[in-house]
Amino acid sequence: MPEDLGVQVRSELFKRKMSQKELAEMVGISNAYVSDIIRGRKDGPKAQEHIKHIRKILCI
DSSP, X not given: OOHHHHXXXXXXXXXXXXXXXXXXXXXXXXXXXXXXXXXXXXXXXXXXXHHHHHHHHHTO
């Protein structure tokens, strides 16, 4: 996930008063995995699917 997208995710979470853990539960993955995706540590095909889902949830 590009760095600017990570910033967008954090910003949206802050605006919505939503925790990263809540986002992880909505996506159906672990909090640690969401963290890795946001920080750009995971970017394989499965992570790309999760990124699409995260974008859809947060409307970014």
